[in-house]
Amino acid sequence: GHPQRISINLYLYGKGRRLMLTREVTALELAEAMRRDFVANVSHEIRTPLTVVSGFIETLLTLDLSAPERRQYLELMGTQAQRMQSLVSDLLTLSRLEGSPVPGVGEWIDAQAMLSQVVSEAQALSEVLGSGPHQVLAQDGPALQIAGARQELHSAMSNLVGNAVRHTPAGAQVRVGWRLASDGGAVFYVSDDGPGIEAEHLPRLTERFYRVDRSRSRETGGTGLGLAIVKHVAQRHGGQVLIESASGQGSTFSVILPPSRVLLS
Ligand code: ADP
Numbered sequence: 001g002h003p004q005r006i007s008i009n010l011y012l013y014g015k016g017r018r019l020m021l022t023r024e025v026t027a028l029e030l031a032e033a034m035r036r037d038f039v040a041n042v043s044h045e046i047r048t049p050l051t052v053v054s055g056f057i058e059t060l061l062t063l064d065l066s067a068p069e070r071r072q073y074l075e076l077m078g079t080q081a082q083r084m085q086s087l088v089s090d091l092l093t094l095s096r097l098e099g100s101p102v103p104g105v106g107e108w109i110d111a112q113a114m115l116s117q118v119v120s121e122a123q124a125l126s127e128v129l130g131s132g133p134h135q136v137l138a139q140d141g142p143a144l145q146i147a148g149a150r151q152e153l154h155s156a157m158s159n160l161v162g163n164a165v166r167h168t169p170a171g172a173q174v175r176v177g178w179r180l181a182s183d184g185g186a187v188f189y190v191s192d193d194g195p196g197i198e199a200e201h202l203p204r205l206t207e208r209f210y211r212v213d214r215s216r217s218r219e220t221g222g223t224g225l226g227l228a229i230v231k232h233v234a235q236r237h238g239g240q241v242l243i244e245s246a247s248g249q250g251s252t253f254s255v256i257l258p259p260s261r262v263l264l265s
Contacts, residue, residue: 006030041209045087045224049080083221090225093155094208097232103149108263111144111178111186114154119176122161131220134165139177144186145263148237153255156233159226160190160253166220168194184259185239193250202243206231230255237261 005024025033056073063070119138126132146153157176164174175191197205197212204210209224211217217224230253231241238258245251 038208042087042091045209046084048218049083052080053077083218083223086221087223087225090223090229093229094225094232097152097229097236102236103152105147105261107150108145108147109150109153110265111141111146111188114146114150115141115157115176115178115188118154118157118161121158122165122174122176125162126165129165129220131168131170132165133170134168135171135173136161136165137173137175139175141178142180143265144178144180145265146186146257147261147263148257149233152233152236156230156255157188157190159230160255163222163226163253164190164192164194164251166222167217168192180262180264181256184262186257186262187242187254188257189252189254191250191252196247196249196251197243197245198247202245205243206241227253 005026007022007024008030009020009022056077060070060073116138119136122136123133126134126136161174161176164172168174172192172194176189178186178188181187201210201212205212206227208228210227211222211224227241234241234255234257238261239256242254242256243251244254
């Protein structure tokens with residue numbers, strides 16, 4: 001028989017306009033197109049820092065060993081090497097998340113302990129960032145334990161706090177906390193009073209490599225994979241990511257976990 005066809009919307013952007021095309025494709029065609037798109041993105045993301053590094057190597061080779069500019073060039077190369085390192089590390093994280101079984105409910109993680117660790121790491125990051133320091137504040141929440149993969153949940157929350165610090169100016173306030181949801185689940189949130197995000201971007205933010213501002217995100221050390229990782233972690237725990245933001249009004253990113261993952265202590 002005929003493979004099932006799905007209707008997809010393709011968005012083409014240009015000169016402030018958006019064109020939507022609706023196409024019928026099979027699931028296989030869609031998966032293949034997404035894979036190609038992903039490989040193209042990864043190649044592009046790696047090529048840019050690699051070009052910079054090779055360029056500086058060529059320049060360094062023409063310089064005298066005692067030339068004073070050497071140090072500056074080496075520092076710039078170091079930054080680009082770090083960019084490639086973060087990218088590879090996030091790619092590995094994503095592929096591990098996709099390939100490994102859903103975490104069981106064997107290990108209980110204390111919400112307070114996890115978040116206070118995330119907050120102190122974010123404070124340290126905010127001190128070294130060019131755009132820092134920020135006020136990273138831990139908010140109190142009810143005593144509760146979460147069943148899940150400790151490292152994954154920690155990295156999801158670190159990504160959110162890291163984003164709040166990297167995408168807001170010095171002095172911005174970042175609140176990190178948790179509360180019970182009405183259904184008995186738990187909401188872990190990171191709220192900032194930064195520039196916020198326009199509504200049109202919100203549905204696409206958790207896509208791999210989607211950024212509101214490409215060059216700015218790279219400047220701040222982002223790989224464009226952070227929110228994709230957060231979404232994977234949330235979904236693997238039966239939960240979801242909620243993004244609330246408006247231009248000029250700050251942003252709140254939440255990981256919402258279902259009641260089956262939450263134990264009141
Ligand atoms: P990146 O490495 O670029 O931060 P992410 O997947 O973590 O990649 O985030 C995607 C995009 O979402 C960012 O490039 C940025 O445009 C936007 N974003 C994420 N968090 C915030 C925030 N707290 N405030 C404003 N914009 C944000």
